[in-house]
Each structure stands twice: as C-alpha cells, then as structure tokens.
Amino acid sequence: MVKKLVKGNIALCEGAIAAGLDAYFGYPITPQNEVPAYMSRKMVELKRVFIQAESELAAANMVLGACATGKRAMTSSSSPGISLKQEAISYMAGMEVPGVIVNVQRGGPGLGNISGSQADYFQAVKGGGHGDYHLIVFAPANAQEMYEIAYNAFDIAQKYRNPVMLLCDGIIGQMMEPVDFNKEPKTKFEYRDWILDGCKGREPRSLKSLLMEDGALEKHNLDLQKKYKLIEENEVKAELYQVEDAEVIIVAYGISSRISKNAIKQAREKGIKAGLIRPITLWPFPSKIIASYAKPGVKFFSVEFSLGQMVEDVKLAVNGKCPVDFLGRAGGGIVSDKDVLNKIIELAK
Amino acid sequence: MEKILSRPKALKDHPLSYCPGCGHGIVHRLVAQAIDDLGIRERTIAVAPVGCAVFAYNYFNFDTTEAPHGRPPAVATGIKRTNPDKIVFTYQGDGDLAAIGTAETIHCANRGENITVIFINNANYGMTGGQMAPTTLLGQVTETTPFGRDPQREGYPINVCELLAGLKGTKYIERVSVCDAPHVIQAGKAIKKAFQNQIEGKGYSFIEVVSHCPVDWGKTPIDATKWVKEEMFKTFPLGVIKDETK
Numbered sequence: 001m002v003k004k005l006v007k008g009n010i011a012l013c014e015g016a017i018a019a020g021l022d023a024y025f026g027y028p029i030t031p032q033n034e035v036p037a038y039m040s041r042k043m044v045e046l047k048r049v050f051i052q053a054e055s056e057l058a059a060a061n062m063v064l065g066a067c068a069t070g071k072r073a074m075t076s077s078s079s080p081g082i083s084l085k086q087e088a089i090s091y092m093a094g095m096e097v098p099g100v101i102v103n104v105q106r107g108g109p110g111l112g113n114i115s116g117s118q119a120d121y122f123q124a125v126k127g128g129g130h131g132d133y134h135l136i137v138f139a140p141a142n143a144q145e146m147y148e149i150a151y152n153a154f155d156i157a158q159k160y161r162n163p164v165m166l167l168c169d170g171i172i173g174q175m176m177e178p179v180d181f182n183k184e185p186k187t188k189f190e191y192r193d194w195i196l197d198g199c200k201g202r203e204p205r206s207l208k209s210l211l212m213e214d215g216a217l218e219k220h221n222l223d224l225q226k227k228y229k230l231i232e233e234n235e236v237k238a239e240l241y242q243v244e245d246a247e248v249i250i251v252a253y254g255i256s257s258r259i260s261k262n263a264i265k266q267a268r269e270k271g272i273k274a275g276l277i278r279p280i281t282l283w284p285f286p287s288k289i290i291a292s293y294a295k296p297g298v299k300f301f302s303v304e305f306s307l308g309q310m311v312e313d314v315k316l317a318v319n320g321k322c323p324v325d326f327l328g329r330a331g332g333g334i335v336s337d338k339d340v341l342n343k344i345i346e347l348a349k
Numbered sequence: 350m351e352k353i354l355s356r357p358k359a360l361k362d363h364p365l366s367y368c369p370g371c372g373h374g375i376v377h378r379l380v381a382q383a384i385d386d387l388g389i390r391e392r393t394i395a396v397a398p399v400g401c402a403v404f405a406y407n408y409f410n411f412d413t414t415e416a417p418h419g420r421p422p423a424v425a426t427g428i429k430r431t432n433p434d435k436i437v438f439t440y441q442g443d444g445d446l447a448a449i450g451t452a453e454t455i456h457c458a459n460r461g462e463n464i465t466v467i468f469i470n471n472a473n474y475g476m477t478g479g480q481m482a483p484t485t486l487l488g489q490v491t492e493t494t495p496f497g498r499d500p501q502r503e504g505y506p507i508n509v510c511e512l513l514a515g516l517k518g519t520k521y522i523e524r525v526s527v528c529d530a531p532h533v534i535q536a537g538k539a540i541k542k543a544f545q546n547q548i549e550g551k552g553y554s555f556i557e558v559v560s561h562c563p564v565d566w567g568k569t570p571i572d573a574t575k576w577v578k579e580e581m582f583k584t585f586p587l588g589v590i591k592d593e594t595k
Contacts, residue, residue, distance in 0.1 A: 054456035058423040065427025196412040200391035206406035
C-alpha cells in the first residue's frame with residue numbers, strides 16, 4: 001500500500017477515526033493544533049461530533065459524558081492543558097469511564113515553552129489527578145505508531161473501562177513521516193452492560209465515584225487495583241533492540257528512543273555492545289522485561305527529555321542488581337545522538 | 350378504589366437526604382412528574398452536580414451520571430451530542446452552576462445545546478454548611494459573610510437568567526419558585542415546558558428555581574419561605590425572562 005507523508009498529529013487523527021471515534025472535543029494549544037484543526041473538518045464530513053470546547057476542563061468533561069454512554073470519544077492537548085484535564089481524568093478513573101486523552105508534550109513547568117519535552121512522565125504515570133488510580137499510558141515513537149496506537153486505544157480503554165493516555169512527543173507530533181494507513185475502519189462494537197443509554201426494559205444505571213457508605217470506597221479501590229493487576233499482566237508492551245548481548249542498556253521512550261538507537265548503531269560500529277529497551281506502554285511499565293536483563297556486568301541508563309523521571313522506574317525494576325545512570329535535558333533542550341554515544345562510551349569503560 | 354395521585358414512576362421510593370423543609374424534594378418531584386407526563390423516563394439521562402443534589406441519582410428512577418463540580422453542562426454536551434435521541438438534563442445548584450461552572454454554563458448555553466437545565470438558587474452553598482454563593486443577597490449573613498454580603502468586598506449577586514437571556518443560543522428561560530402551592534404549580538408547568546422544548550428540538554431551556562434552605566439560613570421552614578417572597582423575589586424577580594420557542 002502507498003504510504004502517505006503526514007505529521008504525527010495527523011496520523012493520530014486517522015487512527016482514532018479508523019477506530020470508530022464518535023466524538024472529538026478539543027481546545028487550541030501548541031504543539032497539538034493540527035489535531036483540532038484536522039478533526040474540525042474530518043469529523044464534520046463524516047457526520048460525527050466535533051466541538052471546540054471553552055476550555056480543556058470542558059473538553060475532558062465532554063469526553064466523560066460521551067464515553068459514559070458507551071461512545072468513543074477523545075480529547076487532545078499539550079502539557080499545561082493536560083494539567084487542566086486531570087480533574088475529569090480522575091473522575092473517569094473513579095467512575096470507570098473509558099475516555100482517550102492525548103498529550104502532545106511541550107516544555108514545562110507552568111506555561112513552559114513549545115519545544116518538545118518528556119517532562120510529563122510523572123503526571124501521566126504516577127497519577128496526575130487525585131486518588132489511587134492508573135491510566136493506561138502509551139508512548140508512540142513515530143507517526144506510524146501514533147496511527148496504530150490511536151487505532152487500538154479505544155478497544156483497550158473500553159475493555160478495561162479505564163481511561164487511556166497517549167503520551168506523545170511534540171517533535172513526533174510535528175514531524176512528517178510516511179505512514180501506512182492500513183487499518184480497516186471499526187464499526188461494530190459489542191453491547192456493554194454498564195453504559196447509560198436510557199433505562200428502557202431495564203433498571204436505571206448510574207455512574208459515580210462518590211461512595212459514602214461505610215467501606216464502599218475502600219472496596220471500590222481494591223476492585224480497581226484488581227483491574228490494574230490484570231492490565232499489568234496483559235498489556236505491557238516494549239520494543240527490544242540489540243539487548244541480548246548488550247553490556248550497556250538504554251531505556252528510552254518516544255523521540256529519545258530514536259536518538260538512542262542512532263547512538264547504539266554508532267557504538268556497535270566501535271565494538272561497544274549497547275542495546276535499547278523501549279517501553280511502548282509507560283504504565284503498565286515493562287519492569288519484568290527490564291529486570292530480566294539486569295545481570296552482573298550490565299550498566300543501565302535512561303535517556304529522557306526531562307531531568308530524570310522514568311529513571312526512577314528503571315531503578316525500581318533493576319532493583320539494585322546493576323548501576324542505573326541517567327542522561328537528559330529539560331525545557332526543550334535536545335539530547336543528541338552524540339551525547340548518548342558519549343554516555344555509552346563512558347559507561348562501557 | 351382508583352388511585353388518582355401517587356409517586357411519579359421517575360422518582361424512586363428512597364428516603365431523601367435533604368434537610369427538613371428544603372426545596373429540593375419539591376423540585377425533584379416536579380421534574381419526575383414532568384418526565385412521567387411526557388413519557389420520556391426510558392430515554393432520559395440526567396447529570397447530577399456536586400452540592401446538595403449530588404445524590405440525585407439515588408432518587409431519580411432513570412439513568413444518571415455524576416459530574417465534577419461545575420461541569421454538568423460539559424458532561425451533558427458530551428452525552429447529548431453523541432445521543433441526540435436521548436433527553437438530557439442537568440440539575441445544579443448556585444455554586445455549581447454560577448461560580449465554579451460559570452464558563453461551562455455560559456458556553457453550553459451559547460452553543461444552544463438542546464438540553465434542559467434545572468437551576469436551584471437558594472442563595473448559599475448548602476452542602477458545605479451555608480457559605481456565600483454567587484447568588485447570596487446583599488447584606489445576607491452566611492458562614493463566609495459573617496458581616497453580611499458587602500458589594501465592596503464580595504461583589505453583587507448574579508442574576509443568571511438575565512445573564513443567559515442575552516445569549517443568542519438560549520431559547521427558553523424562566524424563573525420560578527417553590528415557596529408555596531401556587532408557585533409550585535407554576536414551577537411544575539415551567540419545568541414541563543423546558544423538557545417539552547427539548548423533545549421538540551427547540552434548543553436550550555433554563556429554569557431557575559428560587560428555593561429555600563431553612564437549616565443553613567437558620568430559619569424555620571415557614572420563615573424561610575417568607576424570606577424567599579419578601580427578600581429573594583426583590584433581587585430575583587419571577588417570570589418568563591425569555592421565550593423564543595413560539
């Protein structure tokens with residue numbers, strides 16, 4: 001099939017549309033503006049729902065409403081806007097409403113800047129909103145993957161009745177790459193026994209996170225934990241690149257994984273055995289996969305466009321069996337393949 | 350013997366958590382009656398607020414969802430746009446609708462969403478113990494206006510109906526009360542019309558119910574309803590504020 005040259009943000013839209021997206025709710029913020037702009041035309045042409053909301057708060061709550069009725073809905077934003085969506089995200093987690101939220105990350109904290117960044121890892125993976133909950137978090141590393149992950153995100157969200165986040169890079173969102181739009185449009189979805197669709201011929205349903213009865217909220221939280229355990233068992237995804245004989249293993253996701261791959265190629269040319277573990281799911285984190293390579297003589301480091309976030313999870317996974325180092329830059333600073341190669345050489349000594 | 354009046358089917362036989370003398374129970378009954386009368390119970394989806402009516406889903410006998418504080422108009426928009434055949438309404442208090450949810454309220458109205466909004470204005474935050482609301486009257490003493498609401502310090506009460514009437518997206522706006530039987534009858538008619546408008550696709554309908562909160566006001570139920578008539582009606586005059594449904 002002929003590939004099309006598109007920005008990552010457009011590939012994402014096409015993936016969501018092919019997945020049967022019923023409604024998109026957006027708000028302008030750079031570097032994800034291509035998404036609401038593309039959706040405003042495409043969704044209307046397809047006779048589906050597009051709304052430019054009054055705020056990121058409202059957009060996320062519109063997703064909550066649509067998904068409460070079993071529809072497929074998505075919102076996208078970038079870092080400061082994602083902070084505003086955390087309210088609805090926590091509610092969706094508590095109410096078990098399966099919305100899809102896309103973060104095309106930019107530099108922070110605060111208004112930050114519009115350069116590529118990976119500084120929202122903690123927010124995406126460790127909670128973000130209030131309460132004991134997890135999002136299922138995917139980190140696409142190229143435009144093709146933005147398309148494919150968006151295509152699958154809704155099935156996974158609905159399967160587990162859990163919000164899904166796509167933690168994307170501003171750089172990949174903006175970069176044009178050839179994409180094979182090879183997925184069949186999804187149209188038929190099985191009936192779900194929890195959705196709000198009017199109580200015709202059945203007892204009324206209500207979706208809520210407020211549980212005031214004695215012990216009810218603790219039970220609900222324990223039930224959620226059971227679900228998270230199941231997700232951890234079934235949904236971990238990671239790419240392994242030249243790790244089998246590696247003495248230096250990089251853990252990196254998204255754009256930093258691609259830069260790291262270039263450095264690994266250069267290191268191999270110099271005879272240094274370097275490899276990469278690339279988490280595709282950031283939660284559930286590929287802890288077991290990382291642990292399986294934590295053997296004597298191996299050194300790890302993470303490469304991130306932050307000042308050290310995912311490295312904490314790498315350390316937990318390695319659990320003291322090997323040294324774990326870190327290489328990163330903040331605020332739109334780009335880690336180059338040369339920086340990564342130098343770190344590999346330093347650790348290989 | 351024929352039973353000529355009973356609990357509406359749209360209202361569950363469930364004890365209400367509202368304080369003695371509160372207006373919410375009356376409004377719940379009116380909403381449920383309208384839904385029964387219009388035969389829409391099985392295709393209604395309600396959005397409950399955060400505030401006194403947070404447990405509305407325990408009382409209404411149809412599909413309901415909660416929403417974060419102030420966000421019911423956004424949640425309702427998501428539901429209605431993806432399910433235009435369903436009857437969608439929000440039930441919100443003054444803090445939810447006119448303070449934390451002002452942006453959602455105005456933009457939902459301005460988009461002219463074909464939904465129904467039931468707004469309970471009792472001039473204070475009831476659930477949290479009677480703090481100042483955006484609709485608290487000038488001079489009114491609350492938990493957080495111990496010296497009375499002073500416009501220099503706390504600004505003025507917001508007249509939400511008049512504010513929304515200026516937006517082209519709104520089609521029907523009426524302010525009613527449930528302080529006595531004649532007003533309850535009028536309120537019931539207004540609420541029914543607000544749902545009828547939605548069924549007919551006429552657009553955004555907004556009913557403000559000036560209601561009483563005896564416990565948080567520190568008044569007996571009788572004094573509270575008297576205060577509604579003597580004081581609240583001056584700031585919040587009743588009547589049809591806007592009707593573009595004809």
